[in-house]
Amino acid sequence: MKVFVTGATGYIGAAIVKNLTGAGHAVLGMARSDESAAKLKEQGLEVHRGELADPESMAEGAKQADAVIHTAFPQMGPDVNFEELLGMMTAAVAAMVDSLKGTDKTFILTSGAGGYGDTGTTVVDESMPIVAPTHAPNEQKVMGATSEGVRSIVIRPTIAYGYGASNPIMAWFNLSRQMGGGVYIGEGDALISSVYIDDLAELYRLALEKSDPGEAYNAADGSILEAKVVAEAISHAAGLGGKTVSIPHDEVEKAGFIGRIIGTKMVVSIEKAKRVLSWNPSGPSLMDELSTGSYAS
Structure with a gap:
């Protein structure tokens, strides 16, 4: 075709x-x-x-x-x-x-x-x-x-995500580097699907x-991750030592488009x-990619 x-x-x-x-x-x-x-x-x-x-x-x-x-x-x-x-x-x-x-x-x-x-x-x-x-x-x-x-x-x-790229993931990395720690919104209880x-x-x-x-x-791959957990993994991958930074919900616009994504609960079937x-997602998980895979420092 x-x-x-x-x-x-x-x-x-x-x-x-x-x-x-x-x-x-x-x-x-x-x-x-x-x-x-x-x-x-x-x-x-x-x-x-x-x-x-x-x-x-x-x-x-x-x-x-x-x-x-x-x-x-x-x-x-x-x-x-x-x-x-x-x-x-x-x-x-x-x-x-x-x-x-x-x-x-x-x-x-x-x-x-x-x-x-x-x-x-x-x-x-x-x-x-x-x-x-x-x-x-x-x-x-x-x-x-x-x-x-x-x-x-x-x-x-x-x-x-994957191969050390992806606009949302790289935007999350860039924002975290700017803020000096892995960024999440509010309490970091947003739910991330990937x-x-x-x-x-x-x-x-x-x-x-x-x-x-x-x-x-x-x-999606079926996994659900709290944004704060991903933010900490990004911090380690970016060489920021696991430090995290919270942006209040009423200041989410400071984070640009990625702020809306990582401040939202997204849970899909x-x-x-x-x-x-007969789709069978089998690639490495986001957390594996961040800790030991293509995004790891």
């Missing part, structure tokens, strides 16, 4: 590309820059130049493939206009989905478990409504296209190959992906 992967050189996208090609699928990788195009060509991949701000370029890429896996996300600077950003993301998704209507081709959207909001201690499955404005419009657009000849699928990752990057990539491929249309899948797709 020929798959158009947006964000093909990004953290999640690159892992998906590796998994797809390893399973014999052909990849058309979207590149937003000469550097990204060169990286894809070095892997022997076909390249499509596109840009989130140019919806038609995204649609043209989608038309050239049997399936689309959308992982691209815009760069977020300190002065970003959030409403403009959401509008750009929604327009890009709409253009790709509309170009596939009536074809029965596959469109897999990368959403996020953060779309559920704070779950508390309740384990939520995919039937839980997505409420976050960053996630809901695109999910509604994609799922709505199921009745219009698009094989729509949604993946809802928790925090992806997924190893190779396991996440495998889930995308299994969904591509096996899923029925109109289905969503949570992506992965039973659906395991049952329907």
